[in-house]
Amino acid sequence: MLHDLGLDRYYKLRDEMGEAGQPRDASATTDTYTYLDHALIQEKAISHDERSGHARVVFSLTGVHCTACVWVIEKLPDFLPGVEQSRLNFRTGRVEIDFDPARISLSRLAFQLHQLGYPPRLVAHDELNVQKRETEAQAKDQWMRMGVAAFCAMNLMMVAVSIWEGIYSGIAASYQSFFGWISVVLALPAVTYSAWPFYRRAWQGIRAGVIHMDLPIAAAIVATFLVSTFNAYRGKNDLYFDSLAALVFLLLLGRYAQWRAMQRAREWMSRGTTFLPESVLDETEKARPRAAFQVGDRVKVLAGQRIAFDGTILEGSSSVDLALLTGESSTTRVMPGDRVLAGSLNWNAPILMRVDALGKDTRMGQMEALLASQNELSAHTPFLLWLDRVGRIFFYAICILSVLTMGLGSVYIGWERALQRVLALWIVSCPCALSLATPLALAMAVGSAARRGLLLRTSDVLEHALSIRHVLFDKTGTLTRGELRVVKADWNSSFFTEDAAADDAAQAKTATLVAALEEGIAHPVANAVRAWARQYVSDGDLPTIATEVLPGKGVRSRDRKYWLGSVSWLTQEFGFKSIESGTTLGFVEEGKWKLGLVLQDEMRPEAAEVIAALKRNHLNVGLLSGDRMGVVLETGKLLGISSPLLGEQLPEHKLRTIEHLRRSGAVMMVGDGINDTGAIARADIGVAIVPENANLLHTTAPVVLGRADLRLVPALFELSRDTRSVIRRSLVVSLAYNLVGTSAALLGWINPFLAGLLMPISSVTVVILTLSARAWRK
């Protein structure tokens, strides 16, 4: 297609740049985007450019990864009549297209983009306005202040050359005074307009009783300006205006670099939460907007498409990729009857599913809501309070040093040179690790955790995790899946030892009968049996059998041909002997035992390795359960848990155990969040591993596992340790810098201008070190 359009250059550019392509999404039909022509969508999506009057639409594209992509997309006007302009923002993947709606429709535009290889997603124009405009306004503000400061600095430098020449070879007083006053005027915009943010933040800090990092800077700028003005008035040539303006410019530049870095980090942290497809196929494969679907509707998802709702598969077997929810690419096989989650990608084959939850009620929506309700850094952690104290001590130290320098300096080198050293001191000293890096590191940690499914309500959990000594697990629903499953099917060999093919058919027939007997019964046992039978026969193909249910015993067909129930009941009715122990259910056909099923609440496969990992980190692991002591002891042996290992615990027993343990160290309690709320709240850190069909938001635990994977527990500890190292690294760098910098300032090795150069360098270094830590990418 690219060749037809004379766009062969795409490949040339792509090869020249040495960038490889990526696999494409599902192919679109001409109908995929027809929903875009709907009036409501048009209203939301199309805005109008103020000057040209053209209609403008913004799409978010996937698959933009190289220069050639930018080239192709911006060439749209050349081969799509009706498109006036197409501008792509490479970093965000958003394209702004100006077009004439009378000549080309929105759907055709989207279709073409898809055909080129960039499936588009519509971005409503009010969604844009809020976030983008704000960020743009902030950036513009910073650019303008920088521009003014740069202009002042450069022109002041021009005047300064004359002044320096005058210092060297003499200058008439009238010219000296002229240059002096021009310098004052030129410096004013830099010192007032450009430096304003520093003054504002320093003042806000004072009002809040906190020593803001900008306070020394603001003080230094004002002091330097006043001193220089005084000198100009006296006709002296000790003028620092040029350095001052340059200093302001450099400081602004440094702050801008940090701000950009933080923007990038924020974007990186929040990507992946809004990837749901805008258009979804209904059961007749007609595309409709996602918002048009209700719970209970049937939806078709083709191979390569992303699933838009939480639901149950009705037809089709495939594999789904949960990368969006877990952070790793791993596929799981799914069959009719299995649940799938919004945000996962359907890999192999088309499936037909029933919508069980939409939007906010999907697991993904719950995770987003949980994260959104997170408090900003709570100021209650001991660590942050300690940082505050350090900041204050720092400031007092600077003040004392300044006074000493002025005092001693005036005696030995004259008050003007002493003042210069003090000014340099104020500018160079920067507790950047404290005020920049630490909050940033904590924010990155929380974001990185969220991406893996580990949802932290507040960031102080990371700090508290470092002091945990005991980790207690509940059993049912935490260490085990919380639901019964058929773990073994014992086929009676006297009926099933013929050749394999006949065996399969016979087994399938039997499974069909078993499932048919359990149909319509809403009981965990029945659910487990039906789930097991799905590998042989699909839900829709079951014959209807008239049954009677005998509570506590089982179910049988009315004609008494087929029986399915507890072993004791069947033995009573039919007199079977030598049934394998451990069998839970038996299936009897015409008086003959055909099949035994063993049902268990399966242990989570990762449980053992998780316990081992925690023990390796010198944590004491315990088990608290309401289950029978026998079962608990067995589980403990299996997993290597020795103490505390307590069974038959009522909620108040659990609370008492936790209280008792807390005396010897902080306790973490891992439970299902629904039945263990008391214990989870009493522990120092409560972790809820919420069952699949429950709502994440219904628990108040500070840590919620967005997916049922126990490995997230050791991951939390690892993340805490990593975060602490990152913060420590920043503190070390900042400390080293400050020691070197303040010494140099006091000894007169650096003047205020050099100080201004060093300070942003150190801040940016610390910020970059924090942002690029490998811990966030694990």
Next chain:
Amino acid sequence: MNLVFALLPAAIVLGLLGLAGFIWAVRSGQFNDLDTPSRRMLFDENETHENEGDTPRRT
């Protein structure tokens, strides 16, 4: 040397013109996207016009 009293302000006024241009550029959003221009720089506009001459445009 009295000229200096006039020249210096004149030079500054010229500089101000430059600053005005910068402010206009910032206001009109030219500094909003700093990543894509680095990619656009690699395009070679002349070649594309040649191509357009060869192949008919599709509608």
